[in-house]
Amino acid sequence: MARVLVSPLNWGLGHATRDIPVIKTLHDHGHEVTIAACGNALSVLRQEFPDAQYIDYPDYSVAFSFGRFFVPRFCASLPFMLKAVAREHATLETILSKDQYDLVISDNRLGVFSPRVPSIFISHQLHYHLPLLYWPAELLAIPANMFLHERYNRIIVPDNLPGELSLAGKLSLPQTDVARDRVFFSGILSGTHQIACAKDLDYLVIISGPEPQRTILEKIILAKIGELEGSGVALLGSPQGPKAIVRSGNWTCIPYVSTEIKTELMNRAQCIICRSGYTTLMELAELGKNQALLIPTPGQTEQEYLSWYYRQKNWYYSVNQKHLDLADDVAKTRDFPGFPAMARTAENTKRLYNELLAEYLE
Template sequence: MTNQKTILVCPLDWGLGHATRCIPIIQSFLKDNHKVIIGTSGKQEALLKQEFPYVTFIELKGYNVEYPENGAMISKMLTQLPKIKKAIQEEQEWLAAIIDKYKIDQVVSDNRYGLWNNKIESTLITHQLFIKAPTGEWLIEKILNNYLANFDEVWIPDIEGENNLSGDLAHKKPLPHNYKFIGPLSRFSSLKKACDFSEEYDFIAIVSGPEPQRTIFEKLILEQVRDTNLKGVLVRGLPDSNEKLKIENSAIQIYNHLETNEFLNYLQKSKVVISRSGYSTIMDLATLGKKAILVPTPGQTEQEYLAQYHQEKGQFYTQKQSEFDLEKAVKEVKNYSGFVM
C-alpha cells in the first residue's frame, strides 16, 4: 500500500482518559492499514496493551505529576513546573532519537507538547485551548500557544457549534485554520450497544486520576455505600494492579479494571455514572447517553468548570468532593437529562 504510514501515538499520563480516548484514533489508523507504534508507560501502557496486544510499544516516561491532598492545586502545580518543562524537553529529544530507527512518518500526541519534529507530520490532540485558572490565564495561554504553534495540526475532540462538550475551553474565540474539530473521541463509539439491557445497578462509580486524590475519592464512595441499600459497581482505574478489594456488608462489586466490552456492559446496566468530570469521561457519557454525577478533582479548575458548565445546561449533576453525599446525589441526578448528541 503506497500511502501506508508509520504513526506514533503518545497519550499524556495524567489519569487514564488520555489513553482511552486514543483508542478510537489507533483503531482508525489500523483500519486504514497504517502501522501504529504506541509511546507510553505505567497504567496507560497496561491499559493500551490490553486493547492492542499486537502493536509495538516504546517506553515513554510520563510527567508523573502529583496532586495535593487538600485541593491547593495551583501552588502544587507551580512547584512542579520545572519538572514538567524538563519532561517536555526530554520527550522532544526522545522523539528525535527514534524517528529514523522506527521510520516514523507522523506523530500524534495527546496533550504532550514536546512531541513535534520538523522532519515528520506532527499532530496534537487537545480540547483545552483556553485555560481556566484562578489567576494568570493570559500568561498560561501565551505559553500554551507557543507550544501549539509547533504542530502542523491541532485536533479538537469536540463538536463545532453551540451544542458542544467543552464550552469555553475550545469555543471561546475563533481558531487558526489548522485547528480541526474531529468530534468526540470515545472507545465505546464503535461498539455495539445493547438495546434490551435492564438497569440492575443503582450506580457505577469510576475512580481514576493521579494520586492521592484517586484513593481519597475511592474511600469516600466506599465509606458512604456501606450505609445504604444501593447496589453498585466500582471501577478503580488500576489496570496494572492485582490487589483485591472487598467491602463487607455492601452490595457493591469492585474491579481494578474492566476490559472495554465488559466495561460497556456494566455501564449500560447502571442507572447512573459517578465519576470525575475529566473531559474524556464526559465524551464517554455523551456517546452512551448516560446520566451522571460529576465530582471534580478538588482544585482542578478545568474539571470544576466542565462540571458546572454541564450542570447549568441541565445535563449532569455535580457535587464538590468535600460535600459528596451519595444518597442525595442518586436522587438529584434524576432531574438531569444527560448530554443529547
C-alpha cells in the same frame, strides 16, 4: 501502509482511552501503529492492542495537591516540567532517528512533535480556566499555547463545534489565529459504544484520575456506598494495583477492567457516579446516559469548571467530594436530563480520517 506513532499522556487513563478509537481507525485502514507511552496509559493500551508495537516512553509527573493548592504547586513545578518536556522531545528525536514514521500523534504530550515528521496534537483544552486569583496566569497561557500549537501541523479537538452542543465550553475555544488555522473539531471520541443489554445495574462508580486524589475518592466512596439501595459495581481505576475482586452485599469492587467490560457495565448502569474528567464525560455522551453524579477532582480547575458548566446547562448534577452525601446527591441526579443528542464516535472517526488523517497517510 503508513507508520504512525501515537503517544498519550499518562495523567489518569483518559488520554489513553480516548485514543482507542483513533488507533482502531488507523488499523482499519491498514496502517501500522506504534504506541509510545508509560505507566497506566501503557498498561491500558497493551490490554486493548496486544499485537501492537510499543515503546516505553516516560513523560512527566506533576504534583496534584490536596484541596486548593493545585495551582501554586503546579506553577512551582513548571521549571522541572519544562526540563522534562525538553527531554521528552529529545527522546522523540532519538526514536525518529532509529525508525521511520509518516505521522506523529501526541495526546497532550507537549514535547512529542518533530519538524521532520508531520505532527498532530490532540487536546480539548485550547483555553485554560483558572480561579480569579490567578487570572494573570490564565492570560499568559494564551501566548504559551500559541508557541506550543505552532509546533504541530494540526490540532484535533475531541469536541463538537463551539455552540450549544460544545461539551468543553470555553475550554475548547481557539484563542489565537494559530489555533484557529490548525484546529479540527472531531466531535466526541470515546472507547465505549452502545450495546443492547438489560439496565439491570442500579449504580456504576468509576474512580479514576491521578494520585493521590484517586485513592482519596476511593476511600470516601467505599465508606458510603452502603447508603445506596440496590446493586452496584465500583471500578477502582488501578490497572497496576491488586487484582482481587471484592464482593460485599449487592456491591462488587473491581480494580480494573478492559474497555469492553467497562462498556458493558456502563451500558447496564442506570446511574453512573464518576469524576468530571473530559474523557469520562465523552463516554456519557456516547452512551446517551441521562443520570450521572459528577465529582470533580479538588483543585483540578478543568474538572471544576466542567462540573459548573454542566450544572449551568442543566445537563448533570455535581458535588464537591468533601460535601458528598451519596444517597441525597444521587437522588438529585434525577432532576437533570443528561446531554442532548449528538454525533457519536463511529461517525466522528470516519470523518476525522477522511478529512484530516488521510491527508498525511494516503
